[in-house]
Amino acid sequence: MxxxxxxxxxxxxxxxxxxxxxxxxxxxxxxxxxxxxxxxxxxISGQQWQQLARQFEKQFRCFAGQRSSFEKVRDYFQLSRTPPNLLAT
Structure with missing residues:
Protein backbone atom coordinates (compact mmCIF):
# COMPACT_ATOMS: atom_id res chain seq x y z
CA MET A 1 0.00 0.00 0.00
CA ILE A 44 -2.99 31.10 3.85
CA SER A 45 -1.27 29.89 0.72
CA GLY A 46 -0.88 26.25 -0.23
CA GLN A 47 2.82 26.55 0.54
CA GLN A 48 2.13 27.94 4.03
CA TRP A 49 -0.35 25.12 4.70
CA GLN A 50 2.17 22.47 3.65
CA GLN A 51 4.83 23.99 5.90
CA LEU A 52 2.44 24.06 8.86
CA ALA A 53 1.34 20.48 8.23
CA ARG A 54 4.94 19.24 8.02
CA GLN A 55 6.18 21.17 11.06
CA PHE A 56 3.06 21.16 13.23
CA GLU A 57 4.57 19.28 16.17
CA LYS A 58 7.68 21.47 16.15
CA GLN A 59 5.61 24.66 16.30
CA PHE A 60 2.88 23.48 18.68
CA ARG A 61 4.28 21.01 21.18
CA CYS A 62 1.28 20.69 23.47
CA PHE A 63 -2.25 21.18 22.17
CA ALA A 64 -4.22 22.70 19.31
CA GLY A 65 -7.93 23.55 19.35
CA GLN A 66 -10.52 25.83 20.87
CA ARG A 67 -9.61 27.78 24.00
CA SER A 68 -12.45 26.07 25.88
CA SER A 69 -10.80 22.72 25.10
CA PHE A 70 -7.52 23.98 26.59
CA GLU A 71 -9.35 24.88 29.77
CA LYS A 72 -10.84 21.37 29.96
CA VAL A 73 -7.36 19.85 29.54
CA ARG A 74 -6.00 22.17 32.24
CA ASP A 75 -8.76 21.15 34.63
CA TYR A 76 -8.47 17.43 33.79
CA PHE A 77 -4.72 17.37 34.44
CA GLN A 78 -5.13 19.73 37.43
CA LEU A 79 -2.69 22.26 35.97
CA SER A 80 -2.34 25.69 37.54
CA ARG A 81 -2.40 27.44 34.16
CA THR A 82 -3.28 26.75 30.55
CA PRO A 83 -0.44 24.87 28.74
CA PRO A 84 1.97 26.99 26.61
CA ASN A 85 2.55 26.63 22.86
CA LEU A 86 -1.12 26.59 21.95
CA LEU A 87 -2.83 27.08 18.60
CA ALA A 88 -6.14 28.61 19.63
CA THR A 89 -9.03 28.69 17.17
Whole structure:
Protein backbone atom coordinates (compact mmCIF):
# COMPACT_ATOMS: atom_id res chain seq x y z
CA MET A 1 0.00 0.00 0.00
CA UNK A 2 1.45 3.43 -0.89
CA UNK A 3 2.43 5.79 1.91
CA UNK A 4 0.29 8.92 2.04
CA UNK A 5 -2.19 10.20 -0.49
CA UNK A 6 -1.56 9.48 -4.19
CA UNK A 7 -2.05 13.14 -5.22
CA UNK A 8 -0.97 16.68 -4.36
CA UNK A 9 -2.16 18.32 -1.14
CA UNK A 10 -3.79 21.16 -3.09
CA UNK A 11 -5.81 18.60 -5.08
CA UNK A 12 -6.86 16.88 -1.84
CA UNK A 13 -8.01 20.16 -0.25
CA UNK A 14 -9.93 21.01 -3.41
CA UNK A 15 -11.59 17.58 -3.25
CA UNK A 16 -12.54 18.08 0.43
CA UNK A 17 -13.91 21.55 -0.36
CA UNK A 18 -15.87 20.23 -3.36
CA UNK A 19 -17.29 17.37 -1.27
CA UNK A 20 -18.48 19.80 1.41
CA UNK A 21 -20.24 21.83 -1.25
CA UNK A 22 -21.88 18.71 -2.72
CA UNK A 23 -23.39 17.66 0.63
CA UNK A 24 -27.01 18.66 1.21
CA UNK A 25 -27.51 21.95 3.03
CA UNK A 26 -29.23 20.25 5.98
CA UNK A 27 -26.31 17.85 6.59
CA UNK A 28 -23.22 18.25 8.76
CA UNK A 29 -20.15 19.26 6.76
CA UNK A 30 -22.08 21.31 4.22
CA UNK A 31 -20.13 24.23 2.67
CA UNK A 32 -22.18 27.00 1.08
CA UNK A 33 -21.45 27.87 -2.56
CA UNK A 34 -21.10 31.51 -1.51
CA UNK A 35 -18.00 30.73 0.59
CA UNK A 36 -14.58 31.07 -1.06
CA UNK A 37 -12.20 28.06 -1.28
CA UNK A 38 -10.83 26.74 2.01
CA UNK A 39 -7.30 28.19 1.83
CA UNK A 40 -8.72 31.58 0.88
CA UNK A 41 -11.00 31.46 3.93
CA UNK A 42 -8.03 30.55 6.13
CA UNK A 43 -5.99 33.35 4.52
CA ILE A 44 -2.99 31.10 3.85
CA SER A 45 -1.27 29.89 0.72
CA GLY A 46 -0.88 26.25 -0.23
CA GLN A 47 2.82 26.55 0.54
CA GLN A 48 2.13 27.94 4.03
CA TRP A 49 -0.35 25.12 4.70
CA GLN A 50 2.17 22.47 3.65
CA GLN A 51 4.83 23.99 5.90
CA LEU A 52 2.44 24.06 8.86
CA ALA A 53 1.34 20.48 8.23
CA ARG A 54 4.94 19.24 8.02
CA GLN A 55 6.18 21.17 11.06
CA PHE A 56 3.06 21.16 13.23
CA GLU A 57 4.57 19.28 16.17
CA LYS A 58 7.68 21.47 16.15
CA GLN A 59 5.61 24.66 16.30
CA PHE A 60 2.88 23.48 18.68
CA ARG A 61 4.28 21.01 21.18
CA CYS A 62 1.28 20.69 23.47
CA PHE A 63 -2.25 21.18 22.17
CA ALA A 64 -4.22 22.70 19.31
CA GLY A 65 -7.93 23.55 19.35
CA GLN A 66 -10.52 25.83 20.87
CA ARG A 67 -9.61 27.78 24.00
CA SER A 68 -12.45 26.07 25.88
CA SER A 69 -10.80 22.72 25.10
CA PHE A 70 -7.52 23.98 26.59
CA GLU A 71 -9.35 24.88 29.77
CA LYS A 72 -10.84 21.37 29.96
CA VAL A 73 -7.36 19.85 29.54
CA ARG A 74 -6.00 22.17 32.24
CA ASP A 75 -8.76 21.15 34.63
CA TYR A 76 -8.47 17.43 33.79
CA PHE A 77 -4.72 17.37 34.44
CA GLN A 78 -5.13 19.73 37.43
CA LEU A 79 -2.69 22.26 35.97
CA SER A 80 -2.34 25.69 37.54
CA ARG A 81 -2.40 27.44 34.16
CA THR A 82 -3.28 26.75 30.55
CA PRO A 83 -0.44 24.87 28.74
CA PRO A 84 1.97 26.99 26.61
CA ASN A 85 2.55 26.63 22.86
CA LEU A 86 -1.12 26.59 21.95
CA LEU A 87 -2.83 27.08 18.60
CA ALA A 88 -6.14 28.61 19.63
CA THR A 89 -9.03 28.69 17.17
Missing amino acids: PEGLPFKLSDYLELVDWTGRAIREDKRGFIAESLPPILTRLN
